[in-house]
Amino acid sequence: MVPDSQMSLLMNPRTMRRRLLRAMAAFFLAMAGTLAGLQSWANDLKVGQPAPPLVLQTLDGRRIATSELHGQVIVLTFWATWCDPCREELPVLSAYAQQHANQGLQVLGFSLDGPDALPQVRSVASTLHFPVGLLGSAWAGGYGRMWRLPVSFVIDRDGRLAYNGWEDEDPVMTEARLHALVDPLLR
Amino acid sequence: MRLNQCRIASALVLVVVAAWTTVAFACATCGCSLSTDAAMGYSAATGWQVSFQFDTIDQNQLRFGRHSVSFPEVAQINNDGGSQEVEKETNNHYYTLGVSYSPSADWNFRLLVPWVYRNHTTYGESPNPLTPDLISGAYVDSLGDMRFIAGYQGFLPTHNLGVQVGVKAPTGNYGGPNADDTGIAGRHPVAFTYGPNSLNPSPDNLLDTSLQPGTGSTDLVLGAYYYQAISQNFDAFIDGQYQFAMFHKLDQPSEDFRPGNLLNVSFGLRYEENPHVVPQIQVNITHKASDQGTLADTANTAGTVVYVSPGVTAMVAANTHVYGFVQLPAYSNLQGYQLFPRWTATLGISYAF
Secondary structure, eight states, X not given: OOOHHHHHHHHHHHHHHHHHXXXXXXXXXXXXXXXXXXXXXXXXXXXXXXXXXXXXXXXXXXXXXXXXXXXXXXXEEEEOTTOHHHHHHHHHXXXXXXXXXXXXXXXXXXXXXXXXXXXHHHHHHTTOSSOEEEOOSSBOGGGOBOOEESEEEEEOTTSBEEEXXXXXXSOOOOHHHHHHHHHHHHO | OOOSOEEOOGGGTTOOOOOOOOOOOSSSSSOOOOOHHHHHOOOOOOEEEEEXXXXXXXXXXXXXXXXXXXXXHHHHHHHTTOOOOOEEEEEEEEEEEEEEEESSSSEEEEEEEEEEEEEEEEOTTOOSSOOGXXXXXXXXXXXXXXXEEEEEOOSSTTOOEEEEEEEEOOOSOEEEEOTTSSSEEEESOOBOOBSGGGGXXXXXXXXOGGGSSOOSEEEEEEEEEEEEEOSSSEEEEEEEEEEEEEEESOEETTEEOBOOOEEEEEEEEEXXXXXTXXXXXXXXXXXXXXXXXXXXXXXXXXXXXXXXEEEEEEEEETTEEEEEEEEEEEEEEEEEEEEEEEEEEEEEEEEEO
């Protein structure tokens, strides 16, 4: 026979289990509610609509916000030192940025490298004619999660998204593509 | 053909969360197979992290092979002249403190310190009818076997391929009757505290060796993992761990116990639309070999189990994440008669600094 003193102990796990179930249910409901209330991220990106704001913290300590570049054409490019296609694209972007700087073109480079790769990032950045900084996270606000590289976005002089890199099956920027995509915006 | 893009995963850049490991406890093929590595996201962040995890596993269903069996069905074996223990319930709560340090994005070192609370009841080898006065019970409430795991994920610049090597140390109490059944082998094994078994003279009043808080063995843990972004919002992952006893303290003739080798493989998806709330689903496959030795219940400790485990991880404050998972058995093929849970649950919190 189970002693009464032990029986009360036996009840504890069941009571605890009921409480745990309630806690788990509350936890999942809270998470589901949070999820349902979240703003959408990259799925909301639409060409022709206002471009989400983004801030570049440059390697030399400057803060460049897209919202403060109104009237300029902005190219946001996301890259990493270990990404070979990115490394081929960056010089093309750099040359294009240099050629069209006086037409109001601003290229901002966001590296997805971690802080441990900062020396390599600085080395690459020193060869580029546009500012570079570490993104610091895989998520770039309204541009969503940077899940493949390279990817770029173009914002027109009115602050509207003119090119959405997520919609492009072949996202690597070439000189020809830059001319086709960005030249019309610079006129 | 040269790829024109590189796929990455969110953990690449400073997702400050844990790189735990599958936690396996000293129980039969019952669960404990959630990949908390994946639950929290593999981390390339440097620095320290402390974490606390609660697991509950209530083994209240007897199963044989792929089917559930009733207690009277098992007791009938004893009515028919057989000798089969009719276990009633094993309710396990595990509280695990984790401390990890990552000196670089490539390396991680983690110490896991579990506290085991276990409430086990059994009818012993009783025949039908099974009545409450036949129930014997034992409580475990003590330190379990600690684990130290080293991880390396420097093979790829994205740090999404890693290997783990670790040791499970015999820090939890363990043991059973000695060879001539006149004393105790091991270290402070728990005894039944009520019911018929508790009335037996020592050492016949001891709880089964496999239900003690520790196994008395030093196990090697080998693991590997890989994860990859597969779309804008989804990561896929797979990880596996193999654990086997290298040394066991209960190694004398007629008082030996070696826990069965354990293989865990998990794979699943993480929904990464928002970095602050990451729902995910895992499939956890566990195969456990039979415990070995005179003190082992060799016939009733092996099996293969598959769980489907939905859960969510959320950032609740700076550098602080919580996660919760439920494991639901989808398949089980158990050797012998084993108590098995209808579900298990895991709650955890971690803080990085």
